[in-house]
Amino acid sequence: MSNPSYSFDNTLLLTDDDYGDDHLMTSLETPMRPDAFELSDEAKMANIEHHFREIMLTLGLDLTDDSLRGTPKRVAKMYVQEIFSGLNPKNKPKIALFENKYAYREMLVEKDITFYSNCEHHFVPIIGKAHIAYIANGSVIGLSKLNRVVQYFAKRPQVQERLTMQIANHLCAILGTDDVAVVVDAHHLCVSSRGVQDVNSSTITAYYGGAFLKEARKNEFLQYLNLPAKSKVSEIIQS
Ligand SMILES: [Zn+2]
Numbered sequence: 001m002s003n004p005s006y007s008f009d010n011t012l013l014l015t016d017d018d019y020g021d022d023h024l025m026t027s028l029e030t031p032m033r034p035d036a037f038e039l040s041d042e043a044k045m046a047n048i049e050h051h052f053r054e055i056m057l058t059l060g061l062d063l064t065d066d067s068l069r070g071t072p073k074r075v076a077k078m079y080v081q082e083i084f085s086g087l088n089p090k091n092k093p094k095i096a097l098f099e100n101k102y103a104y105r106e107m108l109v110e111k112d113i114t115f116y117s118n119c120e121h122h123f124v125p126i127i128g129k130a131h132i133a134y135i136a137n138g139s140v141i142g143l144s145k146l147n148r149v150v151q152y153f154a155k156r157p158q159v160q161e162r163l164t165m166q167i168a169n170h171l172c173a174i175l176g177t178d179d180v181a182v183v184v185d186a187h188h189l190c191v192s193s194r195g196v197q198d199v200n201s202s203t204i205t206a207y208y209g210g211a212f213l214k215e216a217r218k219n220e221f222l223q224y225l226n227l228p229a230k231s232k233v234s235e236i237i238q239s
Pocket residue numbers: 119120121122123188190191
C-alpha cells in the first residue's frame with residue numbers, strides 16, 4: 001500500500017475524494033458494473049420498485065392490500081438511500097485529519113462500533129461490531145469519522161472479510177500509515193434465521209497491519225477488546 005503525501009499546513013489534509021478505490025486490492029473491491037452510476041438514484045428506485053413488485057406478485061401477494069401496496073416503493077427507497085447507499089462513492093464520508101499535536105504515539109482504540117450490513121449471498125442482515133485501532137503517523141482522525149467509515153462500507157452487500165479489509169485499507173490510506181488493526185465480530189442472519197439456523201455463532205475477522213503484526217501490539221489491542229489473545233479469528237494479514 002502506498003502512503004499518500006500530505007502536509008501539515010492546515011488541519012484539513014486530504015478529503016476522502018482524493019482517494020479512489022485504487023487503494024483497495026482488486027479482489028477485495030465490491031464487484032461493480034462499469035455503468036454502476038449512470039442511472040440517477042431516482043431511476044434506480046423506479047427500477048427496483050418495479051422489479052420488487054414483480055417478486056411480491058410472483059410470491060402470490062395481493063398488492064392491492066393497503067399494507068402491501070407501498071412496500072415495493074419503500075424497499076426501493078431503503079435500498080438506494082439507506083442500506084446500500086455505501087455503494088455510491090458520492091456517499092463516502094468526508095474526512096478531515098488533524099495534526100497530532102499531543103504527539104500521542106500509542107494506539108488509539110475505538111471499540112464496539114455497531115453496524116448493520118447485508119450478506120451479498122442472501123441479502124439478509126449481518127449485524128455486528130467493529131473494533132478499530134491505529135497508531136497516529138502525524139495526523140489523527142475524528143472519532144466519529146471512524147464510525148462513519150465503518151457505516152459507509154457496511155452499507156453495501158458484503159462479505160465479512162471484504163468489509164474488514166475495506167475498512168482497514170481505507171483507514172490506512174487516509175491516515176497515511178500501515179499501523180492499523182480492525183476486528184469485526186458479526187452475526188449473519190443467513191446463518192441464524194435460515195439454513196443451519198445456528199443462532200449462537202458469530203464470525204470474527206481481523207486485519208493487522210504494520211506495527212500490529214508484532215504479537216505484543218496485537219495482543220494489547222485484543223486485550224482492550226476483552227478478546228482472548230489466542231481467539232479463533234480469521235486473520236487477514238496484508239503482505
Ligand atoms: Zn448469506
